[in-house]
Amino acid sequence: MEYPDAHALPDVEKTAGTVDISSRSTSAEKVSEPVPPIHIPPKLARWNQRIENLSGLEARGITRVLPEERHAASVLGYVQMALLWFSANITANNLAVGMLGPLLFELGFLDSAMCSVFGIFVGSAATAYMSIWGAQSGNRTMIVARYFMGYWPAKIACFLNMVLMVGYGTIDCIIGGQILSAVSGGGMSIIVGIVIVALVSWIVAVFGMAIFHVYERWAWIPQLIVLFILVGSAGPSFVASLPNTVEGGAVTASRLSFFSLQLSVTVSWAATSSDFYVYYPESTKRPLVFLMTFTGLSLAFILVNLIGIGLASGIATNPAWDAANQVSSGALILAGFDGLRGFGKFCGVIVALGVISNNIPGTYAAALGCQVLGRYGKMVPRYLWVCAVVLVYFTCAAAGRDHLYAIFQNFLALMGYWVMIFVAIVLEEHLLFRRRPGFDWTAWEDRKRLPLGFAALIAFLAGWVGAIVGMHQTWYVGPVAAMVGGADIGTWLGVAFASVLFPPLRHVEMKKFGR
Numbered sequence: 001m002e003y004p005d006a007h008a009l010p011d012v013e014k015t016a017g018t019v020d021i022s023s024r025s026t027s028a029e030k031v032s033e034p035v036p037p038i039h040i041p042p043k044l045a046r047w048n049q050r051i052e053n054l055s056g057l058e059a060r061g062i063t064r065v066l067p068e069e070r071h072a073a074s075v076l077g078y079v080q081m082a083l084l085w086f087s088a089n090i091t092a093n094n095l096a097v098g099m100l101g102p103l104l105f106e107l108g109f110l111d112s113a114m115c116s117v118f119g120i121f122v123g124s125a126a127t128a129y130m131s132i133w134g135a136q137s138g139n140r141t142m143i144v145a146r147y148f149m150g151y152w153p154a155k156i157a158c159f160l161n162m163v164l165m166v167g168y169g170t171i172d173c174i175i176g177g178q179i180l181s182a183v184s185g186g187g188m189s190i191i192v193g194i195v196i197v198a199l200v201s202w203i204v205a206v207f208g209m210a211i212f213h214v215y216e217r218w219a220w221i222p223q224l225i226v227l228f229i230l231v232g233s234a235g236p237s238f239v240a241s242l243p244n245t246v247e248g249g250a251v252t253a254s255r256l257s258f259f260s261l262q263l264s265v266t267v268s269w270a271a272t273s274s275d276f277y278v279y280y281p282e283s284t285k286r287p288l289v290f291l292m293t294f295t296g297l298s299l300a301f302i303l304v305n306l307i308g309i310g311l312a313s314g315i316a317t318n319p320a321w322d323a324a325n326q327v328s329s330g331a332l333i334l335a336g337f338d339g340l341r342g343f344g345k346f347c348g349v350i351v352a353l354g355v356i357s358n359n360i361p362g363t364y365a366a367a368l369g370c371q372v373l374g375r376y377g378k379m380v381p382r383y384l385w386v387c388a389v390v391l392v393y394f395t396c397a398a399a400g401r402d403h404l405y406a407i408f409q410n411f412l413a414l415m416g417y418w419v420m421i422f423v424a425i426v427l428e429e430h431l432l433f434r435r436r437p438g439f440d441w442t443a444w445e446d447r448k449r450l451p452l453g454f455a456a457l458i459a460f461l462a463g464w465v466g467a468i469v470g471m472h473q474t475w476y477v478g479p480v481a482a483m484v485g486g487a488d489i490g491t492w493l494g495v496a497f498a499s500v501l502f503p504p505l506r507h508v509e510m511k512k513f514g515r
Contacts, residue, residue, distance in 0.1 A: 150453015264416020
């Protein structure tokens with residue numbers, strides 16, 4: 001399957017002087033609750049039309065992609081699924097996550113590697129499961145969420161996902177800025193690097209799906225080459241025998257916390273993974289979607305995390321690396337190329353620009369989330385929301401450029417809690433209540449045909465209660481986490497609370513309301 005030329009598709013988003021924010025669907029879709037269109041001044045409408053007619057720009061927002069608008073399946077299409085996720089995650093920001101095993105959780109090389117690999121496997125499986133809905137439904141992930149959580153409760157998940165994607169955009173910009181600054185020997189400010197990463201991400205995300213897929217199809221090649229060069233250059237200084245520097249029960253707590261962090265980073269894509277498959281045909285095989293998504297994610301995350309763990313392990317025996325780490329994680333990555341001189345700096349630039357591949361899908365998904373939140377948000381074109389999202393994370397990156405580890409520690413694990421709770425609810429709704437009746441994907445915007453969401457909302461909030469009592473953050477330690485030696489078990493308690501409560505509540509909801 002070749003990736004769609006968004007400009008060549010029937011443009012169901014454009015109108016002359018009004019924007020119909022009900023469903024903007026063709027006659028193939030039923031709408032039982034139309035919403036009055038919002039009037040837009042003709043001059044503004046013409047200006048918007050002129051921009052959307054730019055060659056290659058995707059005008060479509062969250063409107064469902066109908067079966068007749070999809071593209072034919074092919075072997076290349078399935079391969080591209082794996083390449084997309086491999087390209088988007090074989091990046092420096094994920095490499096920096098691996099460093100946290102030895103540096104933050106004080107684990108040895110072996111323990112860090114094992115926790116990383118198994119955490120990545122679990123997170124990749126959850127994200128791969130959520131990716132199967134894009135081709136089936138033609139809907140974006142946060143639209144699909146309405147079928148599992150209800151029209152209004154799904155907006156909570158949508159907002160949290162937007163925060164998550166903006167957070168990762170912030171981290172990507174900081175990492176890229178740090179490396180570019182280190183390459184210049186400090187002569188270039190980190191902010192200049194942040195501007196470069198944000199600007200390129202903005203350009204690709206504005207044009208949308210077609211250019212995005214072309215970019216991700218090839219961006220992984222230089223990244224993979226320079227990472228292999230990094231292994232060859234820095235590998236001799238990796239300390240594979242590095243022991244744990246914590247003892248007793250603290251070892252178990254650190255293992256579980258780092259495992260949960262790795263899971264949280266990988267599963268963070270779960271709430272966006274269907275977004276990039278909506279142009280695939282309905283006949284797309286779900287097992288292959290799962291397998292290719294899982295493969296791309298897990299291979300990328302495992303490779304870069306093991307390199308990150310290796311770099312962190314070498315700090316104890318390599319004074320130059322220790323000094324570089326005192327500057328920034330980006331400087332430590334560049335220090336791994338020491339000995340290659342000018343070519344090493346060139347490799348550092350490639351690594352720095354690689355974070356753009358990770359930043360683009362998050363930017364794209366966050367902009368779509370702005371449209372999902374409400375009818376007035378949907379009225380604003382997708383490309384304008386992209387501009388707003390980029391401006392927000394650029395500002396956050398500029399303000400937080402000296403606090404990267406704090407952002408990693410406090411933000412990533414915290415945001416991972418809700419994603420796993422969300423996935424647990426989706427899985428139970430799918431397997432326990434929707435295996436036979438299935439889904440009417442034409443009802444994506446009809447509140448009367450979507451679940452009310454009472455059960456999902458209560459289970460989701462209960463899951464957050466479990467997460468709070470089990471979390472271990474620098475600014476808060478839950479009572480249950482304190483009882484088990486400080487291990488962060490918020491993810492697991494959150495999933496358990498939600499999983500136990502949702503089935504009986506959903507049964508009552510369906511019996512009383514019939515949907």
